[in-house]
Amino acid sequence: MRRIFCLISLILLVGIPPIHSNAQNRLLRYADKQKDLENFQHAAEIYEQAYNRNPKITTARNAAEAYSQIQEYDKSFAWWEKVITNPEAERSDYSKYLNAAIKVGKADQIDGMLKGSSFDESDFPELDFDLIRSMSSKKVNVKLVQANGINSDGSDFGLQVDKNGSKFFSSDRGSVIPTNKKGIRLDAKSNLYNSEKSSFNDRSFFGIYKFDKDSTLSKLVSDLPEALHISDPSLMESQNIVFYSVIRDVNKIKGSREFTLHSEIFYSIIGSDGTLSSSKPFPLNNFTEYGVLNPFVDEENQRIYFVSDMEGGVGGFDIYYVTYDGDLNFSEPVNLGKEINTPKNERYPSVNGSTFYFASNGHPGLGGMDIFKADISSSGFSNIQNMGLPYNSPRDDFGYIVTKDGKRYLSSDRVGGMGLDDIYLIEVLFKKLIARVIDCDDKIISESFNTALVNKEGGEMMTSIRNEKGEILADLEPESNFNLKISKKGYFSIYDSTLSTIGLEDDVLEREYKLVKIPYNLPVMVDIVYYDLDKAKIRKDAEPVLNKIAELMAKYDFLDLAVASHTDSRASDKYNMLLSEKRAEAVKNYLSQFGIPENRVRIDWYGKEKLTNDCGDGIPCPELKHQLNRRSELVLEAFSDSNKEYDLPASLLGKDLCDENSLFEEIQNEMNSIPVVYFDFDKSTIRAVHEKDLEKVGLTMKKLKNLQLYIAGHTDQRGNEDYNLKLAERRAKAVLEYLVQRGVESNRIEFKWFGKSQPINDCNTIPCTENMHQLNRRTELHLKGN
DSSP: OHHHHHHHHHIIIIISOOHHHHHHHHHHHHHHHHHHTTOHHHHHHHHHHHHHHSOOHHHHHHHHHHHHHTTOHHHHHHHHHHHHTSTTOOHHHHHHHHHHHHHTTOGGGHHHHHHTSSOOGGGOTTSOHHHHHHHHTSOOSEEEEEOTTTOOSSBEEEEEEOTTSOEEEEEOOSOBOOOSSOOOOOOSEEOOOOSSSOTTTSBOOOEEEEEOTTOOEEEOEESOTTEEEEEEEEEEGGGTEEEEEEEEOOOOBTTBSOOOEEOEEEEEEEOTTSEEEEEEEOTTOBTTTBOEEEEEEETTTTEEEEEEOOTTSSSSSEEEEEEBOTTOOBOOOEEOOTTTOOSSOEEEEEEETTEEEEEESSSSOSSSSEEEEEEEETTEEEEEEEOOTTTOOSSOEEEEEEOTTSOEEEEEOOTTOSSSBEEEEEEEOOEEEEEEEEOTTSOBOOSOOEEEEEETTTOOEEOEEEOTTSOEEEEEOTTOEEEEEEEOTTBOBEEEEEEEOTTOOSSEEEEEEEOOBOOTTEEEEEEEEEOOTTOOSOOGGGHHHHHHHHHHHHHOTTEEEEEEEOOOSOSOHHHHHHHHHHHHHHHHHHHHTTTOOGGGEEEEEOTTSSOSSSOOTTOOOOHHHHHHHSEEEEEEEESOOTTSOOBOOGGGTTSOTTOHHHHTHHHHHHHOOOOEEEOOTTOOOOOGGGHHHHHHHHHHHHHOTTEEEEEEEOOOSOSOHHHHHHHHHHHHHHHHHHHHHTTOOGGGEEEEEOTTSSOSSOTTTSOOOHHHHHHHSEEEEEEEEO
């Protein structure tokens, strides 16, 4: 019994998988099935569940790929991060990780990602790193909007945001005496002579304002009795302290009557009532010798950056930093060096992570102060980049800051602002493309088609989606040009190279396109060439027709020729079959001298199987009747290869592609010239000389199903009216019956008769020759589209 119990236990432990393992496998199989069904959203959610139960790399890969399919690139990137941290990760995983990083706007971080891996650029030949770097340094898709509730008609700049969402900034809002002088921000020095206002622009002195999350605006009150200008707030939230720039009202200096006041830095405790108390000077202040200003507190690295024109700098105003401890003991100042500082001015430092931001008019820029960024590392500052448009403008741009919640602000006196300087919120900017693809009934096409949207500047493929209405939606970069291709098997591809957001003021760019089926095997024109008895040589009278066909085929590469060759009924079946093949080959060979390749000429031959009249074996017929059977029927077809995807020919641009009847009217009018059938005096019998013309009309009608034939019968002016009306009717009917015998449907032919009422030559008023009477004895034919 015990042995049996042990055996059962062993089976349970080894032979039967654990229940949770079965459940996990079922979960994964279900997710795989959803992925195969392209239910990627659901598949991704199930993969997440499975990964949380059992974190395997294959599950993470599937989750990453599923999220990528539904264009949730942030989630896809997060899952690729899980994949590449797995010890089983492969090179291809890291490649997809880098691609995902690019999609979520982390292209500028790829170098850092590679540094943290065992790979280098050479391991990823599929990625163009130079192109990635180039694109990441281009102007970004943002727009600047006025910071809500902050700006005034004066100067507002230097925003800081605390953990509660309250915004602190500098402003000289308030009373003003009109002046024609240009307003400026607080500079590093000022020859003060008026303690009531700024002497430079007659505006109020700068102060620090607070705009809290309830949109209440208040001014901070300093305990410095001699403070005039107070600006540039920078928060040290761990100690509830604010650092700021100050110009004080110092009227007397011992031993000197004339002096220049320079800016200083102070720091104070921020009271809940909006007061600045326990104010202390920055130890580097020396307001009679040089200025210190624009403080920025980097609490993460315990540094305070500031600007000064103290002796020993690179030139102008340089950026420095000091370190500090918990008791606010400060180190000696460190100049950021020539990588950052120039002989001109560098101002308004700020830090976000490992990125250093500053303004400068010494580095190459757009004009005035421009905003730059640089990398911070243990070895210093490097990789300085002008942030480009629209961060920078031809005017002064400065005070770039990234808040803890990721919002970005800058200050600028650019054209179009509310005041002298304004604070702007930087919003991600895209123009929205909405494209509707309709069919020939003007209904939006709901079935699938392919869309390729490319930015012309970088050549990169852009993402587009279809909404529930079937419309194409895409985010377009500002000030850029794009190419759009819409394609579907069996339809003309749509190309639009006119998409542009350059100068586009509206937020939405709308387009409507018509996707039209390719009219495969569409006959364009028809003709017939004839041969001598027992010959396959192209006759002189056939050359003009073939020459014109060659010209059209050379001009339009979507036109191909179908040749059907025949013989008369004389001689054996085998002989005539070979003869008709030679006649078809003769047409092909004739066209080859014009450079028309063989694969564009399709030939068939029928011997005497398809006579055009009743001149069969043993039936006596005149030679003219046999001649009608010795022929090659020529049909010039558009888009003859139903397996080929044709681009829309340039010659069809601007035409209504939904109206097949009108696409090739010009060619048809040129080639399918319609004859006039003339009759003998007092006769309605078709002359032999006109039978070839009517053979061509009949073949044209059979091949071009969109055509209708209009017949009008006439007589000369001799005889009475009643007689001539009946004679004209018989002539029109003779033409109709001839064509019906050739297989043309009678309902496609309309005929009328006019007797002698519509002469070409009015022989009642002028003397007419017999030839002039002959021109009146006619039946006119007109082909028109439905």
